Amino acid sequence: MGTFLLFQASFGLLALLLSGVLVVNMLSALMAGQIRQIGVMKAVGAQSGQVMGVYLGTVAFLGLLALTIAIPVGVSVGEAFANFISKFLNFDLASYAVPPWVFGLEIAIGLLVPLMAAAFPVYRGSRVTVQEAISDYGVGRGSFGASALDRWLGRVSGLARPWLLSLRNTFRRRVRLGLTLTTLAAGGMVFMAALNVRASFINTLDQMFNSARYDISVGLAQLAPIAQVEQVVRNTPGVTQFESWGMAEAVVVYADGCTGLVISKGLRYLAPLDMTVLLLT
Structure with a gap:
């Protein structure tokens, strides 16, 4: 049971990591689309801290909204999963009560993880100047071509022009590209880990059942006379x-x-x- 709980905790941490990466990716795309709006707010006197407060407040509100859905759904799904595991592993559940610290931890994670994940993209987007925001047209800030990778991409030849444009545009926003690749890698890691654990779990169960040459094992909670127990089992229908x-x-x-x-x-x-x-x- 301890190993099983460790597996569950590991998958929970992987899911938390994946959700954090998704929040960073989503906020980066959102801030990229809000550059001109940020420029307008700064043009009428807004400071970077005020802009950050607006977007971080939006993230906190969305986190609270998600918690109102996640907590009841999580409790219901947890009870159903606990029933499935108890029947699968053949034990009785004493209670479905959820400890108060679990709700506290869920609320803390639901608020802190989105805010921490959104801190960098919001800070980066709020630092843009009015001139950069007004002149932004969605493909970069004029820095493409300065690095060695950009110069190497500029010398690539032998491909059709649409392929060259696609290749160069892929590396124009490197931060967004890195976040997208990180999201895909984290999702693939969780998927492969789930398949690996499933295969290992099924293989372990198969070996255990193949080595046990009996159908049912019954343990007594207290001492009882052997003759009396054997008489009860002998009179049970289906026991050969x-x-x-x-x-x-x-x-x-x-x-x-x-x-x-x-x-x-x-x-x-x-x-x-x-x-x-x-x-x-």
Whole structure:
């Protein structure tokens, strides 16, 4: 169960990382489309801090709006998933109550992650000058061609003109290109990790069921007479064969007949009553 919970936490962190990258990508595209509006606001006296406050406030409002949907949906989906896992792993759930700290953590993440992800693109967009904003036409700020990569792209030949234009325009906005590639890479990483865990989980279950040559294993919550338990099982419809196993404390016996220390509590020794098989768990 601990390993399973670790898997769930790992996928939760990956999903959080992916959502943060998506927020950065979305805000970068939004700020790129709002350059002229920012220029107009600055032309009438707005400061960079005021512009940042407007857009960060919008992000915070969207985060609150998303939380009003995410919290009830998350609780409902979590209960359904818990029911599925409990039936799949054959155990009973004691309660569906969600600890208060979980709601607090969800609210903190729902507000802080979007604000932290939006901080850089909003800061970068709010620092644009009035002249740059008014003269912006969506393809850059006149810096293309200054780097070695731009000069190399300018010397590429042998391709059709539409291909050359597409290739050069791809690297015109490098930050946006990097964010897009990061988003695609994070999504692919989560997808491949999910497929890998699924295949490993199914393979582990197949090996476990193939090694266990029985259909059902029943453990008793308290001690009971073996004869009474066997009588109940024998009278159960559909049972064709069964074995009674017992558990006992074990000690190490050396070749000279001396006994060693009692085996630690982390080990259990299980065996049928005829002692033909010994199982360490």
